[in-house]
Structure formats: structure tokens, C-alpha cells
Amino acid sequence: MKADVLLFTQTMHSLLSSFLPLQSALAVCKEVLTGKAEKKFTARILKKVNEGKKFSNALSDEKLFPPLYVSLVSIGEESGTLPQVFGHLAAYLNGKRSMKRKIIQALLYPALVLATAIAVVFILTIFVLPRLEGIFEAFTNSSENIETQISKLKSGSFVSMIILFGFMAILAVCLATRRLNAKAALAIDSIILRIPLIKDFAMTMQMHDFSFAMKLLTQTHFPLLKSLAYAKNVLSNIRVQKAVESVCKSIACGKGVGKAFEDEKIFPEYLTAWIKIAEENGEAAEAFSQIFNYYQNESESLLTSITQAAEPVFILITGAVIIAVIAQFVIPVFNLLGAL
Structure with a gap:
């Protein structure tokens, strides 16, 4: 898995652990990440979530995230974890x-x-x-x-x-x-x-x-x-x-x-x-x-x-x-x- 996925994951963990709502966490994540690739795919994910798409489905549209990653995020969405x-x-x-x-x-x-x-x-x-x-x-x-x-x-x-x-x-x-x-x-x-x-x-x-x-x-x-x-x-x-x-x-x-x-x-x-x-x-x-x-x-x-x-x-x-x-x-x- 590429380094940009790790940075995205670490940043989202820190933001969500601070009790930020998902959309706010994604917006802050987009600003915090410095790499062009990270900013681009985070912006695409945020746009889809704002349009009403499930977070896990937005992740699955990005080829960077493997099926297990998407599945675990989907479970986290449903269980609030x-x-x-x-x-x-x-x-x-x-x-x-x-x-x-x-x-x-x-x-x-x-x-x-x-x-x-x-x-x-x-x-x-x-x-x-x-x-x-x-x-x-x-x-x-x-x-x-x-x-x-x-x-x-x-x-x-x-x-x-x-x-x-x-x-x-x-x-x-x-x-x-x-x-x-x-x-x-x-x-x-x-x-x-x-x-x-x-x-x-x-x-x-x-x-x-x-x-x-x-x-x-x-x-x-x-x-x-x-x-x-x-x-x-x-x-x-x-x-x-x-x-x-x-x-x-x-x-x-x-x-x-x-x-x-x-x-x-x-x-x-x-x-x-x-x-x-x-x-x-x-x-x-x-x-x-x-x-x-x-x-x-x-x-x-x-x-x-x-x-x-x-x-x-x-x-x-x-x-x-x-x-x-x-x-x-x-x-x-x-x-x-x-x-x-």
C-alpha cells in the first residue's frame, strides 16, 4: 500500500478521534495533507460524501484502497467505530x-x-x-x-x-x-x-x-x-x-x-x-x-x-x-x- 494511503489514514484517525464529524474531518484532512496526490483523492472523496454517497463507497471508487480497507471502513460507519x-x-x-x-x-x-x-x-x-x-x-x-x-x-x-x-x-x-x-x-x-x-x-x-x-x-x-x-x-x-x-x-x-x-x-x-x-x-x-x-x-x-x-x-x-x-x-x- 502506498505512503499516501498511510498518511491519509493517520490523519483521519487523529481528526476522528478528536470528535470531528466525518465531513469536517475530510475537509481538514484535505488542507492538512501536503502531497498533491493526497489532496486530490481526499477532495474527490469529500465531494462524493457531501453529495450523499457513503464514505466507504467513495473510498471504493479510489483504486488506492484495497477491498479489506473499504470493508473495515464500511463496518466502522455502520457501528459508529x-x-x-x-x-x-x-x-x-x-x-x-x-x-x-x-x-x-x-x-x-x-x-x-x-x-x-x-x-x-x-x-x-x-x-x-x-x-x-x-x-x-x-x-x-x-x-x-x-x-x-x-x-x-x-x-x-x-x-x-x-x-x-x-x-x-x-x-x-x-x-x-x-x-x-x-x-x-x-x-x-x-x-x-x-x-x-x-x-x-x-x-x-x-x-x-x-x-x-x-x-x-x-x-x-x-x-x-x-x-x-x-x-x-x-x-x-x-x-x-x-x-x-x-x-x-x-x-x-x-x-x-x-x-x-x-x-x-x-x-x-x-x-x-x-x-x-x-x-x-x-x-x-x-x-x-x-x-x-x-x-x-x-x-x-x-x-x-x-x-x-x-x-x-x-x-x-x-x-x-x-x-x-x-x-x-x-x-x-x-x-x-x-x-x-
Whole structure:
């Protein structure tokens, strides 16, 4: 979700918590927000509300707001709990932004290392080796032997570049295919949930978002089946989303909620255990609140561990890149100089 939605949500929470009427809050929000995009969509929403349109319907007309966001606001309108709803949404969106920042920080260093490695190999191959070849030919008579060795260097560098660009191309194709093809997206997301280490992190993030949505929906006494149908929209992994859809179908056919989740082997045992408890005591809101708190702590712990482990790992990667460059280019060049 974009930063302008977070700013809008935080501002509306502050204004509505100050007991301002909705229309007044929107009018003040439009003046307070500094970004052009925020001002424009807030003005459009205010205009529609002044014309008699429901606030949630005005939000749904703006493509920025996902279905769950609109649904929660609609519930807040009907129950008179808009300040609380915006408070929950603001806290959740702020947490998501913090997580994204931590992930970007963890990935920034390896991205720089990879970019540096590509740049070094490219410069050596395109600019340095051709000049070395000319220099060696000018100062030695054994040009045929020198050309052979430089040709080997070029071949090695081209192989290195092909490997690097090949990896990047495969990654780009996977991302593009996932976005454009539903079946491919399902296959890729299923593979992600099978990769060691990555699967635990991915599932924790998915359960964090899902349990947040279910927590808010069940707290407002929204029907469980409808809550599940709305909550699945926050899931970014298509495989997990399909599993929730399957759970909804099973419940609609008369199967127990706990059993429906248990039959979908993809869900963690912690989730299914608490859902079974909720089914027995009828406290779904309390159960999903507990689940959300658990996955909130788990996600923060995982991100902290990844960030702390990233530095030594990427120092090793940097060292490996330097050694590879020395072995591939520097040592052979010195060998050529020794052959003169």
C-alpha cells in the first residue's frame, strides 16, 4: 500500500478521534495533507460524501484502497467505530511500512555487491582486456601465445557475465510471468513455500496479514464466512489465498472451521490449534487477536534475525567476489606480464 494511503489514514484517525464529524474531518484532512496526490483523492472523496454517497463507497471508487480497507471502513460507519477502525488501520499500515524498510535495508547491501561485480566484469571485458592485448602485441613477438591467453580471459569473463545476467533474466521473467499469468503465479508461489528458510519467512508474513484482517473483522461481529472471504484479499501469496478459498467452500458445505483449516496442510499448526479453540468456546475475536500478536512478534523477530545475520554473510559474499575477480583477471594478467 502506498505512503499516501498511510498518511491519509493517520490523519483521519487523529481528526476522528478528536470528535470531528466525518465531513469536517475530510475537509481538514484535505488542507492538512501536503502531497498533491493526497489532496486530490481526499477532495474527490469529500465531494462524493457531501453529495450523499457513503464514505466507504467513495473510498471504493479510489483504486488506492484495497477491498479489506473499504470493508473495515464500511463496518466502522455502520457501528459508529470509525476512529477505532482508522486507528487499527494506521497501526497496521505503519507496521507494514517498517517491515518493508527493514527488508530493503537487508537487501540493499547484496544488491550493491552484485551491481559492483557486474560493473567490474563488464569494464574488464569491454575496456581493459582489448587494451592489454594491444600493449602485449606491441612489446612482444610471441603475440600468438599472448592472444590465446587473453582469449581465455575474455571467454572466462563472458561466462561470468552470462551467469550474472542469466540469473537476473530468470528472476525478471519469473516476476513478470507471476504478474501476467494466474497459473504461473500459483506455481511460483507454491515453490516459494517449499524453499527452506524462505518458506518460514513467507508464511509468517502471510499469517501476520491474514490474522490482522480476521482480528478486526471478527471484533466487529462480522460473520465468519464473510470475514474469511474479505481477509483472503490481504494475502499476496496465491497458494495461501487458494487455500483460504478452499476453507470457505468446506465451511459452506458444513465442515467445521477447525477441520477445514486442518485439512489444508499449508496452514501452520499454531493457527489451526487456536482456530479449533475458538470454535469450541465461540471466542473468534480473542483467538485471532492472540494469533495476530504471535505472528507480529514472530515477524519482528525474523526481520531482526535476518538483518543481524545479513552483515557477516554479505561480507563473505564481498570477499568471494573480490577473490573471483583476482583469480579471473589479476593473476592471469601478472602471468602474462611474466611471460614477456
